[in-house]
Amino acid sequence: MPLRRRLLLLVALVLAACLLVASVLTYWAGLRKIDLEMSSAIEVGDSAVMEAMASIDSSTDPAAHVRRTIASFNGDRHLVARLIGPDGEVVDVSQLKPPADPPPAWLFDLLGRHSYSRTFPLPGASKNLGQLRIDADPHNEVSEVWEDLKLKLLIVTAFCAVVLSLIYAILGRALRPLEDLSAALHRIGQGDYTAKVSETGPQDLQDIYRAFNRMADELNASEQQNHRLNEQLSTVLEEERSEIARDLHDEIGPFLFAVDVDAQSIPSHLSRDAKDAVSDRAKAIRQNVQHMQLHLRSILSRLRPALLIDQGLDHAVENLIAFWRTRRPGITFNSQVTNERFPANIEETAFRILQEGTSNAVRHGKPSTITLTARISSPRTLEVTVSDDGTGLSATSNRGFGLIGMRERIAILGGKLNVVTSNDAQGVTLIAELPLPEKSKQTRNSYLATSAA
Ligand SMILES: Nc1ncnc2c1ncn2[C@@H]1O[C@H](COP(=O)(O)OP(=O)(O)O)[C@@H](O)[C@H]1O
Ligand SMILES: [Mg+2]
Known part of the structure; x- marks a missing residue:
């Protein structure tokens, strides 16, 4: 279920719980109110009947006196007076004022369960008429509670509707950024890494x-x-x-x-x-x-530089220079390459730099001399350089992949590449610094042995 709907449902549940609690409280308050009203109505009726009874003996027609007493309760909102004959039958009864808005039966069942009544035996000569009884009828009181309840329900429903719509609107606004984020994540998932979200909110x-x-x-x-x-x-x-x-x-x-x-x-x-x-x-x-064998060897060594490097960086550079000398006899090649052994990835990167640097110098620089060096410049760095005296890099030089690839290979080893050039025919010098691990003085075989262990 979407988050927005979930949150709304949660709020609706909380409101419904509040409504339930409010209903229970209203029920108790209603019960108390009805109990109070009925009790005090009985008390009022009691004193009215007592007063009427006090003067019954002096009356010439006690039966008419009793009827008048009962009639005096006509139109009362709470009390019904009855004359109960000696045989228990109702001889006379007063008329209760009917409620303007009769409560539903279920509410009456809930609230109007208690009965309140009081019986007065008729005194003296009127004794044979039977007895007078007053009952408190809760219909009007329950009707009042019903009207009150309807108003409260209306207010609470309107309040809930307003609160829910506000929350719906606010959640919509608050969650929109998350929707944007989700859409952007979806794009990323589909390989579109240009997806962005606005950094506001x-x-x-x-x-x-x-x-x-x-x-x-x-x-x-x-x-x-x-x-x-x-x-x-x-x-x-x-x-x-x-x-x-x-x-x-x-x-x-x-x-x-x-x-x-x-x-x-x-x-x-x-x-x-x-x-x-x-x-x-x-x-x-x-x-x-x-x-042909000679050429095949040179072709094979170009195809499999790893095989070439297997015999050492110095040996590989000699082969590289031999390869270019046969193709560019006009260029003088110098080299000064350490015969120490380094981990395979460092030797391969060093060789690739020397290979690409030489190839660049030959192809782009028209140099007369190219110098290749590889030496341990400080105890922990292998410095590899290729320098030529050709035309140098110019502003119009292409952005090729050779230099970029070199930088990336060097970055993987945590080293750096410096390209020194000027466009006044001073050539190009590539200086790569490759950090060496602690055991740089070890032989290559012992490197392999350590890394295998
Ligand atoms: N030694 C050099 N002398 C003159 N120009 C060079 C030299 N090395 C690189 N360049 C220039 O820099 C460009 C980028 O070189 P590189 O990244 O190796 O790409 P590519 O060799 O494929 O063109 C070359 O196209 C060339 O114009
Ligand atoms: Mg190149």
Whole structure:
């Protein structure tokens, strides 16, 4: 059940309980009032009858005197006087004033149960007429309580209606922000992290809205980061694929063709018994195969850098430089890389920075020299740098994924990246600082052993 309806129901139940208590109190008050009124009516009737009885003996016609006494009660609101004959039959009775608004039978049953009466035996000569009895009749009194009750019920019903409508309206206003929040949560649930709620309203809710908006921002940021990483991944994959395809085509293809040609020529040399020519061809085939093996190794090391790093960061950097030297013989590569071992994730991040930094320098900077370093700069930091003397970053430089990806990898390790550049052809220097864990002097194998334990 919606919160609004629940709260309304609760309020309605509380009001109904109040109404019940008020009804019980009204009932008791009604009973008391009727009891008081009836008792005092009997007392009044008592003194009126006593007064009439006192003068009955001096009366010439006692029967007429008794009739007059009974008639004097005609039109009374509470008392009915009766002459009860010697045989117990009612000989004469006065007329009660009928109630203007007769009460319903159930109310009369509830309130008018008690009977109040008093009997007066007739004195002296009139003794044989029987006895006089007065009864207090609660009809008029119950009717008064009934009228009172109707008015009270009307007022209470109007009050409840007003209170409930006010609460309904106030709840509607008060819960609207929660409805907004729920709608925003729904959007977040459907992956729309741009959902926001307005940070207005009561202080306690404002705190919730602020927390919600912060959460949405964080989700949005990590969604975008994921998006970027995915794009970066596919760009890198695409670049690597096309580079490998080019390598296979340019470096392996011609040699395979040469091997094929050499191998085809061998039978004709053999038929001519030209042993020297056969031996030359075989040598040429071996040279071509060696060349292809070299290139295959470089392609494989690009495909599986982890394998490369397995032999150390220094070894991996040598391979990286060898890869670029064959492709960019005009560039001078320098390197100074520590031969210490670090945890696998740090070595891989360090290698990726050196790889992407070198690739950026070669592709974008037109440098003549590129220098790669990796050293322990303070006891707990591995400092990795790539610097070139190329054109440097310019204001129009693209916002590519390489630098962003680098920053994200470094951030995951709790490190930082500094890109130093000027646009006056001083090149670019990337300085990455990767914090090292306590046991940075351990060997890589002992890292693996510790982490496995
Ligand atoms: N060493 C560099 N020399 C000159 N420009 C660079 C260098 N490194 C990066 N840039 C510029 O910064 C941009 C962003 O680099 P990066 O994030 O690696 O993306 P990408 O290499 O995919 O373009 C490059 O497009 C290039 O314009
Ligand atoms: Mg790049």
